[in-house]
Amino acid sequence: MTDISAQHGSASRSSARRNYSWRVVDIVVAALIAVAGGVIFWAWSQGANLISVPVNALYPPLSGLYAGGWMIPAVLGMLIIRKPGAALFCETVAATGELIMGSQYGTTVLISGVLQGLGAELVFAAFLYKKFNLPVSLLAGAGAGLFCGLNDSFLPWGWNIAYAAGDKLAYIVFTTISGAVIAGGLAWLATRGLAKTGVLGSFASRKAATEPVFS
Amino acid sequence: MRDALSLRGNHALLTRANPLAKFTAVTLITLVLALSIDWVSASVALAFELLLLPLAGLTLALLWQRGWPLILAAALGGWSTAILAPDAGSVLVDAGIWSISAGSLQLGIGFMLRGLAIALPAVLLMSCTDPTDLADALAQNAKLPHRFVLGTLAAMRLVGIMAEQWQTIGMARRARGVGSSGNPYQRFRATLGQSFGLLVQAIRSASRLAVTMEARGFGGAARTWARPSTFSGLDAWVLLGGLGIAAAAAAAALGAGTWNLVFLTHQ
Amino acid sequence: MRSSPGVRPAAVTARGWGWRHAGRPRPAVSGLDLDIQPGERVLLLGPSGAGKSTLLHALAGVLGDGAAGASGAAGDAEDADETGSLLIDGAPPRAQRGRAGLVQQDPETQVVLSRLGDDVAFGAENLAVPAAEIWPRVREALDDVGLGRLPLDHPTSALSGGQKQRLALAGILAMRPGLLLLDEPTANLDPAGVLEVRDAVGRCLDKTGATLVVVEHRVGVWKDLVDRIVVLQPGSATDSAGLNSAVLIDGPPDRVLAEARDMLIGAGVWVPGYVPATRTRRPARDAGQLLLAAEGLAVSRERPRRAGLRDGFRTIAPRPVQAGVSVQVRTGEALTITGPNGAGKSTLALTLAGLLRPVAGTVSAAPALSGGASGHARGRSAGHSPGHIGGGAGTDPYRWKAQQLIARIGTVFQEPEHQFVTGRVLDELMFGPRHLGYGEDRVDELLERLRLTELVDANPYTLSGGEKRRLSVATVLAAHPQVLVLDEPTFGQDANTWAELASFLSELLDAGTAVVSVTHDAEFSAVLGGTELRLRPRETAAAAPGPELELPEGASP
Secondary structure, three states: OHHHHHHHHHHHHHHHHHHHOOOHHHHHHHHHHHHHHHHHHHHHHHHHHHHHHHHHHHOHHHHHHHHHHHHHHHHHHHHHHOOOOHHHHHHHHHHHHHHHHOOOOOOHHHHHHHHHHHHHHHHHHHOOOOOOOHHHHHHHHHHHHHHHHHHHHHOOOOOOOOOOHHHHHHHHHHHHHHHHHHHHHHHHHHHHHHHHHOOOOOOHHHHHHHOOOOO | OOHHHOOOOOOOHHHHOOHHHHHHHHHHHHHHHHHEOOHHHHHHHHHHHHHHHHHHOOOHHHHHHHHHHHHHHHHHHHHHHHHHOOOOOOEEEEEOOEEEEHHHHHHHHHHHHHHHHHHHHHHHHHHOOOHHHHHHHHHHOOOOOHHHHHHHHHHHOOHHHHHHHHHHHHHHHHOOOOOOOOOHHHHHHHHHHHHHHHHHHHHHHHHHHHHHHHHOOOOOOOOOOOOOOOOOHHHHHHHHHHHHHHHHHHHHHHHHOOOOEHHHOOO | OOOOOOOOOOOEEEEEEEEEOOOOOOOOEEEEEEEEOOOOEEEEEOOOOOOHHHHHHHHHOOOOOOOOOOOOOOOOOOOOEEEEEEEEOOEOHHHOOOOEEEEOOOHHHHOOOOEHHHHHHHHHHHOOOOHHHHHHHHHHHHHHOOOOOOOOOOEHHHOOHHHHHHHHHHHHHOOOOOEEEEEOOOOOOOHHHHHHHHHHHHHHHHHHOOEEEEEOOEHHHHOOOOOEEEEEOOOOOOOOOOOOOOEEEEEOHHHHHHHOHHHHHHOOOEOOOOOOOOOOOOOOOOOOOEEEEEEEEEEOOOOOEEOOHHHOOOEEOOOOOEEEEEEEEEOOOEEEEEOOOOOOHHHHHHHHOOOOOOOEEEEEEOHHHHOOOOOOOOOHHHHOOHHHHOOOOOOOHHHOOHHHHHOOEEEEOOOHHHHOOOOOHHHHHHHHHHHHOOOOHHHHHHHHHOOOHHHOOOOHHHOOHHHHHHHHHHHHHOOOOOEEEEEOOOOOOOHHHHHHHHHHHHHHHHOOOEEEEEOOOHHHHHHHOOEEEEOOOHHHHOOOOOOEEEOOOOOOO
C-alpha cells in the first residue's frame, strides 16, 4: 500500500496546474495521432510520387510545397491535447515511426522531427497555451514549416545544404507556406470535425467545433 | 507493414546488442558523415556498412526490397544538389534555372553517396532492433520518462491495424459512392475524407487502449521491469565499430584531400 | 495471509453514487446503492444508457482525470462530477491500483505489447511486482487461460479475437486482482470465441475465488456462471438524485429473469430461451433472376505486389485466403456466408461486392444487374434506373465507377463508422441519392422505417450502436441497390435492433432484393432462409476441393 499513497501524493501536488500534466490517455492518443498521421502520409505519398519525381527533377525547392504533410501531427496533436509539449511530442513520435519504417534521412529524421515540432510548439507557447484558433494554428504550422526549411537548408545533415542561397530561400518560403496551409489549416479543420463526432469527449478540445474562429 | 515491427525469425548477432549502443554507434557515423560532402568518406562508410549486413540479419536482396525507395530518394537528392549548387569549374550543362558544373556534379555525387551512407545504418539499426527492446532501453538506460516511452510503444503497435483500417475505410467509402477516381481535386477531397475517418478510429482506439493500460495499473510513478535492459561486452564492440567506421571514413577523406566541410562548401 | 500470493476477493459498496461525464448535461449513473460481497459473481444488465460501463470503469479506477491528474479537484462546470461514494474494500478504486482488473469489448485494444509474455507481464510491472516474481506469474496466468502452450515471444497480432480476450484476462490475472470486471468481453467474438472466453473466466474464478462483475446483454452466455443479476435503469433526469434508485431489480438469476423478463426483453436484452419475433418470409414462387455469378474465385485482401528490378517488375499475386469458390446471387434470394474465423468470409463478400479485385477467377454481373434499362424489382423505385450513368456498366463490378456500383450492389460494413461520409444523419442518407440524381421520397421512407426521423440533425458518429447500424443499412439502401451485401450485421446488436434488422431484410428479400450476408448468427440466417455457403479454414481449404453449399431447413424449395 505504501507505493500507492506515494503516487497519490504526487498527483495531488500537481493538482494546482493539473491542466498541464499529461494523463495516460493524452499520451496514448497523441502517440496514435502521430502514428495515424504517418499511415495517412504514407498513403498520400504513394500517389504523390507521380508528382514529386518530376517536381524534384525540374526545380527541387518546389518539393517544399508539400512538406507540410509531415507536420500535421505537430499541430493536430496540440489542438487536440492542449498541453505543453504536445506538438514536440507528436512530431517526434511521427519521426520515430518514419525511422522504424525506413527513412531516406537515416537517424537525422529524428532531429528534423524534434525541430519541426519545436517550431509549432514555440508558437503555441507564445500564446501561453491558451489560444487554439485558426490564426494560431496557421502560425504554428508556419513555425513548423520554417524550422523544417531551416533544418534542411542550414544544418549539416540538411539535404539542401549545398544549394545556392536563392534556392535555399525559395525552399524555406515554400515549406513555411506549406506548413501554414497543410499542417496548420488542415489540422484546425480536422480538430473541429473531430470535436463534432464526440471522440474528443475527454479532452479540453471537446468544444473546438463551437469555439470562435479568430479569437 | 506489421512485419516491419517485429524481428521474428531474425537471430543475427546484432539483434542481441543493446539498442542504445547500436543507436549511439549509428549516430556517431551519421554525424561524422554529415560534416562533409565528399565521395571518399561516404564510399568508405558505405562499404563498411554493406559488410555489416549479415551481422544484422540482412541480405542484399532483402535490403533492395526494403530500401529501393531510399536509393531513389538519394539519387534525386544528388540530382538536386548537382543542378542547384553554385557552379564551380567548367560548366557542363546550362539550361536556364538549372546548370551543372564539374564542381556541382562532384558535389551531387558526393551528396548522393552521403545520403545512402546515412540512410543505410538506420535501416540496419531498425532491422536488428525490436521496438519493445528499444523502448526498454530508452526508459531503463536512457531514463526517458517511462509513461511516454511505453505509451508510444503501445500506440505504435497499432500501426498495422491503422494501415488495415485505411484500406477498409477506402472500400467502405467506395461502397457509399465516394470513388478514388475522378479529377485530382475530387481525389484529394476523397483522400481527406478517408484520412478523417482514420483519425476518428485512431482516437477511439487510443482512448480504449489508454483505459486498458490504466486498468492494468499503468501511469504510476514506480514500476519494475520484467525485461531488464542491460549492456554486455558486445555493446562495447558495437560502439567501437561505430567509432571505427566514422574514423576510417574521415581519415580516408582527409588523406585523399577530398574532405569538404559542409559549412565551407560555398567559399 | 496477506503476503501470500493468493487472491483476496474484494467487496464493493456504493452509497448514493453517481457520475456525470465531462461536458455532458446529465449523469450517466445517479443514486446507486449496491453491495457486492467478496467472491460474489454478478451479471449487470440494463438498457443502453443505464451506465453499466461507467460503473465498471469507475470500479477499475480509470474514470475521471486519469493517472496524472487528481479527480475531484476544483474545475469548471464542464468537468466530470462525482456524487456519493463507491468503494472497493472501503477505499476508493483509484487509490488501489491492481485491486480490480478490467476486460473491455474490443480485442485489438486489449493488447498492449507485441509479445505474448510481455503483454501479460505489463500489469504486474506497473504494480511494481519484483521482477523475479513476474515471470512465474506470467506462466501461471497463461496456463490458467489456456494459452500456456504458446511461446512467450509469440506475436500478439497473430492471435484470434477469442485468444486476445483470453490474453487480456491473463494480463489481469497476473496482477492478482480481487475483483474481475468484464465489459461485454465476448460481444465481438464468434460463437467458438465466446465459449473460449467464458470457460476461461469460469476456471479462473473457481481457482481464485475473486469477485466478478460482468456486463453483457447475451444473458445465456453468463447465466450459469453468475449467482446474482443486478438490473440497472438509466440515471434519472431530475437533480434530486437518490429518489429514483439506479438499481431496478436485484437477486438470483432465475428469480430476476422470471420477474423482469418482459422488462428485459423490452430493453433489448437477450434473455435465455427467447428469440425475438420476426417477420416470416413469403414462400418463393420460383427461382430468382441471376444477378451475380462467381466462378473459381480466389480472394485476398492484399494487393498484388510489384517484384523488384531483378524480376522485371512483374506482378506477384497475393496468397489467397480462400480459393475455388463458385456461387450465384439471385433476386429475392438470401446467400449466407459462414465458416470459422480466418476463412476469408468477409474477404469473399467484399470481392463479390466489387470492392476487392479477385486474385483468380471472375465475378460477373448478369445483364439484369449490369444493364441500365430496368430490372429493378421494387415497384416504386423501378423508375429510378441507374441508366444515366451509362446503360451497360460492364460485367466486372470491380471495374465499375463508385456511383455505378452503389446503384447496383450495396455493401454494409461491420463497423458502421467506416462508412460515414458526412457530419449529419440526413446528409448521410441523402448522399447516395443526390449523387445519383434520385428523388428524396425513398429517403423519407427509410428514415421512417428504420426509426431515424428523430435523429436527422445528429452527427452520425454520436449515435448509439444500434442507431449507427440502422443508419448504415439505410444509407446503403438509399441508392436502391439490387444486391445488398452485409458483413456481420448482427454483431454486438441488442435483441431489438436484431429483430428489426432481420424483419427488414426479410421484407427486402420478398420485394426482390438479393441479400448476401456474412454471419455467425444461425438464428439470423434462419430468418433470411436461402443458401448457406460454408467456408473451410485456410489450412484445410488447400486440401479440399472447395466450400460446401447447403440449403438450411426452411429454405426456399
